Amino acid sequence: MNSAKVFFVTKRFYSGVASRVKAQKYVLTKYFQGEPKNTDFKIIEEDLPELKDGEILTEAEYISVDPYMRAYMVGYKLPVDMIGGQVAKIIASRNETYPVGKYVTGSFGWRSHTICNPENLKGKPGFSPFTLLPDLTPHPVSLALGILGMPGNTAYFGLKEICKPKPGETIVITGAAGAVGSHVGQIGKNLGCRVIGFAGSDEKCKYLEKELGFDRAFNYKTTDIRSALREGAPKRVDCYFDNVGGEISSTIMSYMNKYGRVAVCGSISSYNDPQPPKVTILQPAIVFKELKVEGFLVDRWINRWEEGVKANLDWLHDGKLKYQEKIYEGFDNMVEALVGMLRGENTGKAVVKVK
Amino acid sequence: MNSAKVFFVTKRFYSGVASRVKAQKYVLTKYFQGEPKNTDFKIIEEDLPELKDGEILTEAEYISVDPYMRAYMVGYKLPVDMIGGQVAKIIASRNETYPVGKYVTGSFGWRSHTICNPENLKGKPGFSPFTLLPDLTPHPVSLALGILGMPGNTAYFGLKEICKPKPGETIVITGAAGAVGSHVGQIGKNLGCRVIGFAGSDEKCKYLEKELGFDRAFNYKTTDIRSALREGAPKRVDCYFDNVGGEISSTIMSYMNKYGRVAVCGSISSYNDPQPPKVTILQPAIVFKELKVEGFLVDRWINRWEEGVKANLDWLHDGKLKYQEKIYEGFDNMVEALVGMLRGENTGKAVVKVK
CATH class of the missing domain: 3.40.50.720 (NAD(P)-binding Rossmann-like Domain)
Structure with missing residues (x-):
């Protein structure tokens, strides 16, 4: 057994994930006509591979529904995994910078579990740029999809x-x-x-x-x-x-x-x-x-991302920035949440709490 | 007789204008409905006063018809003198910087003769900023309404x-x-x-x-x-x-x-x-x-006006800028020229030769 293998086993042990994980994800199979519908999607189950060195496994806690989603899907060839940002908890890790228990945000799409190598994502443009979340206490981590994202x-x-x-x-x-x-x-x-x-x-x-x-x-x-x-x-x-x-x-x-x-x-x-x-x-x-x-x-301002987050966090701390969230519950309700947001049901940010 | 009076008499003598001049001008009396019409205007004759110190008297040689004229007249209270740029010859002068025989451009409107004090006009924004024309030989002065204006x-x-x-x-x-x-x-x-x-x-x-x-x-x-x-x-x-x-x-x-x-x-x-x-x-x-x-x-670029004219003149001299003019003839044909230009009769600049 070489040292890399030992490292891997250690990390797996540390992560507490006993066996391979199955991810659920939304796949768009029909272009939207008018309002999005559940029948435009299929929910697919997917076996995730084992973590490679440098990778992390995350579990979605909040998934975002945003106006751009309605506009962008017309540009993809079908079938395609649904796009979108999420706040996810690291549940297994082979990357010391990203330990288990911490939260990240990223353009992972509408899916329950994701494997990624943060080094390939950091500083890359995207709908919801990849970041390791600082401690937002006393605020909920969902703010990373809203005023702090x-x-x-x-x-x-x-x-x-x-x-x-x-x-x-x-x-x-x-x-x-x-x-x-x-x-x-x-x-x-x-x-x-x-x-x-x-x-x-x-x-x-x-x-x-x-x-x-x-x-x-x-x-x-x-x-x-x-x-x-x-x-x-x-x-x-x-x-x-x-x-x-x-x-x-x-x-x-x-x-x-x-x-x-x-x-x-x-x-x-x-x-x-x-x-x-x-x-x-x-x-x-x-x-x-x-x-x-x-x-x-x-x-466009990916290189100044932290400046924006910090400015908003400062205003939040100073009481100069208030927020409301419209929280939908359950991974099965993603489409309902998207449609609700497009209809204007929400005041402030609409998110889906999936975990 | 004081010295100012002498100066005045001298200038009048120099100008060669023996008596007071009557100006003709277009006054818009009806807002345009669809295409402009001759009946939207009255041509009025106007006595011009004697020149004051610093003033010049000009006679229009070319008057411009431009798309903006159609758009802007809706914003004026009627009746109002018609707007527009012209190239005019100085035919009397009480301003040494602007001698008789030279040409100027300015937003004088659709009128035959104009009295102005150049010091009040220079560097002021306007549809056709006021300038004293340099010698454009071998090109016609009308270019000051086109590629050099x-x-x-x-x-x-x-x-x-x-x-x-x-x-x-x-x-x-x-x-x-x-x-x-x-x-x-x-x-x-x-x-x-x-x-x-x-x-x-x-x-x-x-x-x-x-x-x-x-x-x-x-x-x-x-x-x-x-x-x-x-x-x-x-x-x-x-x-x-x-x-x-x-x-x-x-x-x-x-x-x-x-x-x-x-x-x-x-x-x-x-x-x-x-x-x-x-x-x-x-x-x-x-x-x-x-x-x-x-x-x-x-x-917006009034302060850089000469930079633009010089760049265009340089390209013209180098054979890198060509032009065509569509020349209408006669002060009575201003409306016909405006309508023709709006219909796209012209290739290049449309002007009216009034003198």
């Missing part, structure tokens, strides 16, 4: 680097009660801006105004957008954080100030449409107001 | 500062045979890029390919845009210079590369529409390709 960094870098808001400016946010939107608004307030949100229910609007300190929030389903802007943004709009696309975005851009900045984070209003919808043309507003409209994916 | 600087700064093309990249231009588009394409070639144009006739396309060196030009009226892009831009599109807005722009943006840049210069496709049209939503392409879409007005 991809959505949190989307809010942080998108607002700071694309919108570049100055104190006193007016920021408008659509999808304002979602994981990213509710966070953007609070950063905006922390930076000294006037913050206006559009969300999908009166209850969400009340939460944004009363709990999160938005200057105004409007129910886009029951309010005339132009009147709301006149009322909420008397100095018009300098920065627009666009989570939804659609006609509301055309209206908001037509109400912006010269040299306004638009961070296009998503286009959730059109994700379930089989054909991209038609909306009022943006170019006249873009040219005459000299707007800068920029789309972004958060992994 | 506002459209030339629109092409120069818009492409360089917004699109930031790198050698080897692919640039697509709509309205490619117009004053700005035909110029953008040539700068693109001078910078080592692949240049694809969309224009409104086979003849224009031939001119762009054979005379101006575009790699490909397509008649947007008879070509499927997506097929044209696949054929003309096999490495897809890095920079898009958007003069027209409309559905063609949505298609082009969906065919761009990651981190593509879009300079939104105009939206001529929708200027004659009473209601802004609806087009396929841009946000999905903007976010997933992380596009930067920026509108601009050229007077």
